[in-house]
Amino acid sequence: GESVGLHLPTLSVQEGDNSIINCAYSNSASDYFIWYKQESGKGPQFIIDIRSNMDKRQGQRVTVLLNKTVKHLSLQIAATQPGDSAVYFCAEGLAVNDYKLSFGAGTTVTVRA
Amino acid sequence: GAGVSQSPRYKVAKRGQDVALRCDPISGHVSLFWYQQALGQGPEFLTYFQNEAQLDKSGLPSDRFFAERPEGSVSTLKIQRTQQEDSAVYLCASSPSGTQYFGPGTRLLVL
Numbered sequence: 135g136e137s138v139g140l141h142l143p144t145l146s147v148q149e150g151d152n153s154i155i156n157c158a159y160s161n162s163a164s165d166y167f168i169w170y171k172q173e174s175g176k177g178p179q180f181i182i183d184i185r186s187n188m189d190k191r192q193g194q195r196v197t198v199l200l201n202k203t204v205k206h207l208s209l210q211i212a213a214t215q216p217g218d219s220a221v222y223f224c225a226e227g228l229a230v231n232d233y234k235l236s237f238g239a240g241t242t243v244t245v246r247a
Numbered sequence: 248g249a250g251v252s253q254s255p256r257y258k259v260a261k262r263g264q265d266v267a268l269r270c271d272p273i274s275g276h277v278s279l280f281w282y283q284q285a286l287g288q289g290p291e292f293l294t295y296f297q298n299e300a301q302l303d304k305s306g307l308p309s310d311r312f313f314a315e316r317p318e319g320s321v322s323t324l325k326i327q328r329t330q331q332e333d334s335a336v337y338l339c340a341s342s343p344s345g346t347q348y349f350g351p352g353t354r355l356l357v358l
Contacts, residue, residue, distance in 0.1 A: 168346070177251070177338050177349030178290065223289050230345050233280060234303065237289030 144242045147218075153211040155241045157224035162205065164226040168235070169198060169209045173220045181209070181222075185230060211243075219245045249273065251350030253339050259356045260329045268324045268353045272341030279322050280347060281314055282338040290338050296322060308333075329357045 147153045159167070165186045170178035182193045184200050184207075191198050197210040207224050221242050225235040252271045260266050272279050278297055282290035283306075293306040298319035307314070311329075316322040326333055334357045340347040 170349075175351070177340075177351045180346055180348065183346065225289075233278060233295045233342075233347075234292050234306075235290075235347065237291070239287070239289050 143239070144244070146244045146246060147214045148246050149214060149216060151214055153209075153214045153218065153243060155209045155211075155222050155243065157207040157209075157238055157241075159205050159207060159224070159226050159238075161226060161228075161236070162202075163228055166227040166230045166232060167198070167200060167207050168225045168227075169196075169207075170223045170225060170237075171218075171220045172223060172240070178223060214243075214245050216245050216247065219243055251339055251341050251348055253337075253350040253353050255353060256351065257354050257356075259358065262330060262357055264329050264357075265325065265327045266329055266355065268326075268337050268355070270322045270324070270339030270341075270350060272320065272322070272339070273343075273348060274320075276341035276343050276348075277319075278342040278344070278347075279316055280340040280342070281322070281324050282340065282349075283308075284336040284338055284352065286335070293324070293337075326355075329355075331357050333357050 168183040169181040172178045182198050184191045184198045195212045199208045221240040223237050223240045225237045227235050254269045281293040284290045294304040294314045296316045311327045313325045336352040336354050338352045340349045
C-alpha cells in the first residue's frame with residue numbers, strides 16, 4: 135500500500151516541553167488518520183484520530199493537526215512527561231471504518247528528565 | 248475492562264516448524280485484525296475478519312500463513328514451515344467499528 139510517514143525517526147524532548155511529531159502521507163484519498171503510541175513490549179495504543187473534513191482535533195494534552203494541501207499530519211504533546219517516551223505511529227485509512235490501516239515507520243520519542 | 252490478549256507472548260521456533268498464535272479479542276468486538284510488525288517498522292496488515300468471515304487476507308505473505316476465527320471470537324494465526332524471515336511481532340487488534348484496539352503481540356523468533 136501507500137507509504138505513510140516521512141519523518142524524523144527520533145525525537146529527544148526535555149520534560150515539560152511540548153513535543154511535535156510529524157508525519158507525511160501520500161494517499162490523497164485517505165479520509166481517516168490515527169496516531170498510536172507503542173511502548174516497548176506492548177501493542178500500539180490509540181491516542182487520537184481525525185477525519186479529513188477537520189484540520190484540528192484536541193484531546194487530553196494532545197492535539198492532532200491535518201494539512202490536506204501538503205498531506206501532512208502532526209501530533210503535538212503538551213508538557214511532555216517521562217511516560218510519553220515511546221514510538222509514535224501515524225496511520226491512515228480510506229474511511230473511519232476502513233479496516234486496512236497503513237502505518238508509517240514511527241518516531242521514537244525520548245523524554246529527558 | 249479486559250483488553251485484547253494474545254498468547255504466547257514469545258515463541259521460539261526452529262526453521263520448518265509450525266506455529267499457532269492465539270488472539271482473544273475484546274468481548275463483543277465484531278472485527279478482528281492481524282498485523283505483522285518487523286523490528287523498527289510499523290505494523291503491516293495481514294488479514295481481517297468480520298465475525299467468523301475472513302473478508303480480506305490479501306496481506307498474508309504466503310500460503311504458509313493461515314488464519315481462522317471459527318466462532319467469531321477467538322482467532323488463531325498459523326504459520327506452517329516457519330522460515331527466518333517470519334521472525335517478527337504478530338499483533339492482533341479488534342474493533343466494534345472504527346477504532347482498532349491492539350493486543351500486546353506475540354514475538355516470534357525463528358532460528
